[in-house]
Amino acid sequence: MILASLYFSPTGTTRKVVRAFAEGFGGERIENDITLPAGRSKALMDGGADLFVFAGPVYGGRSFKLLTGTIRKLEGAGRPAVCIATYGGRHYDMALADLYEAATAAGFQVIACGAFIGEHSFSRNIQTGRPDEEDLAVARGFGQQVRGKFEAGSLAAMASEAIPQRSVDLDAIGMHRERLGHLTPNRPAPDENCLHCGACASVCPLGLIDVNDSDAIKPGCLKCNTCVKTCPVQSMQFRQEAFKEVAKNCEETFGKEERQPQVWFG
Numbered sequence: 001m002i003l004a005s006l007y008f009s010p011t012g013t014t015r016k017v018v019r020a021f022a023e024g025f026g027g028e029r030i031e032n033d034i035t036l037p038a039g040r041s042k043a044l045m046d047g048g049a050d051l052f053v054f055a056g057p058v059y060g061g062r063s064f065k066l067l068t069g070t071i072r073k074l075e076g077a078g079r080p081a082v083c084i085a086t087y088g089g090r091h092y093d094m095a096l097a098d099l100y101e102a103a104t105a106a107g108f109q110v111i112a113c114g115a116f117i118g119e120h121s122f123s124r125n126i127q128t129g130r131p132d133e134e135d136l137a138v139a140r141g142f143g144q145q146v147r148g149k150f151e152a153g154s155l156a157a158m159a160s161e162a163i164p165q166r167s168v169d170l171d172a173i174g175m176h177r178e179r180l181g182h183l184t185p186n187r188p189a190p191d192e193n194c195l196h197c198g199a200c201a202s203v204c205p206l207g208l209i210d211v212n213d214s215d216a217i218k219p220g221c222l223k224c225n226t227c228v229k230t231c232p233v234q235s236m237q238f239r240q241e242a243f244k245e246v247a248k249n250c251e252e253t254f255g256k257e258e259r260q261p262q263v264w265f266g
């Protein structure tokens with residue numbers, strides 16, 4: 001049995017969940033990691049897969065268009081798919097519905113979906129260290145359950161009404177539209193401790209950082225914080241008040257809330 005995954009995962013939490021799922025499912029694996037520009041320049045590998053996994057982080061309650069746009073270009077031909085959203089402890093809102101919609105538009109049958117917890121991109125103090133060993137055990141178990149359904153011949157497509165979703169409500173955590181607007185131009189910058197090692201440039205999913213000059217950061221930052229979390233000397237940081245305020249607000253409102261992974265089947 002061949003499992004093909006297609007995922008976007010700047011800070012790597014989604015990648016861990018996808019790999020644990022694939023381990024549980026077993027068989028041959030094909031990975032399409034479209035996080036970095038280099039990954040997106042390659043042709044997608046299908047390999048005649050029996051099962052597809054589409055996975056990515058929740059951004060503002062939605063799935064990232066770069067991921068859903070890529071899913072739409074595939075040829076599902078009625079094959080089964082699993083959708084996984086990884087979120088930083090607030091909520092997944094419409095993200096699974098977005099993945100479902102893209103997968104079904106491409107001709108896949110979504111047979112299961114899952115929402116997993118990942119340390120929040122904005123801060124190490126929100127859902128710290130997730131997915132942890134217990135989360136990954138759930139992801140492996142999820143893969144085993146899907147494998148069991150294949151073997152029992154009991155795969156059933158999920159109807160759109162069965163996809164867990166709720167309307168995006170960022171007001172609940174004080175992130176109303178106006179405040180988010182202030183956040184848009186914010187981007188990180190290195191301070192005088194920068195080693196010019198290029199680590200930040202090599203992990204920016206949008207390729208916005210010049211590898212020879214980490215001060216030259218183009219606009220369009222996603223706020224994925226991968227460069228911030230990767231910098232070996234913590235030189236790369238967001239220093240704008242708007243971003244710091246939102247990150248603090250997230251830490252205070254749901255940073256320590258108890259959240260567990262959830263899975264659903266057709």
Ligand SMILES: Cc1cc2nc3c(=O)[nH]c(=O)nc-3n(C[C@H](O)[C@H](O)[C@H](O)COP(=O)(O)O)c2cc1C
Nearest residue numbers: 010011012013014057060061088090091118120121
């Ligand atoms: C711009 C942005 C918006 C986000 N919005 C949400 C959100 O609406 N709800 C939530 O729970 N987490 C949110 N997160 C956190 C990520 O979904 C979470 O950290 C995820 O695990 C990151 O996945 P990755 O490690 O695969 O990049 C957001 C992160 C970023 C960068």
